[in-house]
Amino acid sequence: EAGRCEISDLKQVEGEASCNSRKGKLIFFYEWNLRLSWKGTVKESGEKHKGSVEIPNLSEENEVDDTEINVSKKKGEGDVLKDLMRTEGTTKVREALRDYLKALKTEFTLGMILPTKATVCQEPATERKLSGHTMQDSVSSQSLDIVGVKIPTVKILMREIFNSPADELYSIFTTKELVQKFSKRPAVVEAEKGGKLQMFDGCVSGEYAELVPSQRIVLKWRCRSWPDEHYATVALNFKDMAAQTELQLECKGVPVSNEDSTRQCWKQQYFEEIRTLLQQSKDNME
Numbered sequence: 014e015a016g017r018c019e020i021s022d023l024k025q026v027e028g029e030a031s032c033n034s035r036k037g038k039l040i041f042f043y044e045w046n047l048r049l050s051w052k053g054t055v056k057e058s059g060e061k062h063k064g065s066v067e068i069p070n071l072s073e074e075n076e077v078d079d080t081e082i083n084v085s086k087k088k089g090e091g092d093v094l095k096d097l098m099r100t101e102g103t104t105k106v107r108e109a110l111r112d113y114l115k116a117l118k119t120e121f122t123l124g125m126i127l128p129t130k131a132t133v134c135q136e137p138a139t140e141r142k143l144s145g146h147t148m149q150d151s152v153s154s155q156s157l158d159i160v161g162v163k164i165p166t167v168k169i170l171m172r173e174i175f176n177s178p179a180d181e182l183y184s185i186f187t188t189k190e191l192v193q194k195f196s197k198r199p200a201v202v203e204a205e206k207g208g209k210l211q212m213f214d215g216c217v218s219g220e221y222a223e224l225v226p227s228q229r230i231v232l233k234w235r236c237r238s239w240p241d242e243h244y245a246t247v248a249l250n251f252k253d254m255a256a257q258t259e260l261q262l263e264c265k266g267v268p269v270s271n272e273d274s275t276r277q278c279w280k281q282q283y284f285e286e287i288r289t290l291l292q293q294s295k296d297n298m299e
Contacts, residue, residue: 018053
């Protein structure tokens, strides 16, 4: 009845979050200083007002319900909106903080307690850390490309030599039976333009964008842990070198926070397993 308010911007993010795996137990540390902007409209008069929300210390020392949330408003009338933000608005902000902490303790920690070999698309490290300054600074200072859902991204380049002719290596990426052999899981492989790709129990998905037999494959490609609907563009170029093939990988649009895990995913879950498959095939022939 008082009017309508909304959080309009995330102005400042300072602090860090980290997680350690010790003796099979996860230990969390996080400390964030957040500043949000809000804007609102008074229902009766239609007046518009703005203000800010400060969260000076979101940390594991305090429960979310006890975390300090300060609401302020620019000078002038409209205290009815400030009161609305202090009551209903603060409740909504606490809900968002709970969602963040839930994600921190579930999605962010996927794969941290593992046997020695890392699970696909998950960081093999036993410690992870997130840190932030103001959102604008952290993006611009690293001169990162921003694509898709406007998140900072990087490009990954990799080169690998395989003891296999190009047509054989190409078929390993485009034949369902061979994909299932090296990935050791059921897969969806529709190797045609616009055809679907799904691997590693849905951990990796995408579609084929371009196929030039024995020469080039381009994929829309994503890991399940990435932001919704965000895809990287993966180009695989096969360079025939008689009995060997040089595979050149270019992966554009990888979220910055997933750079290491994506590189590990291609190295361990793709390239190493394909080498093993090629060796087994060679041994069987001999």
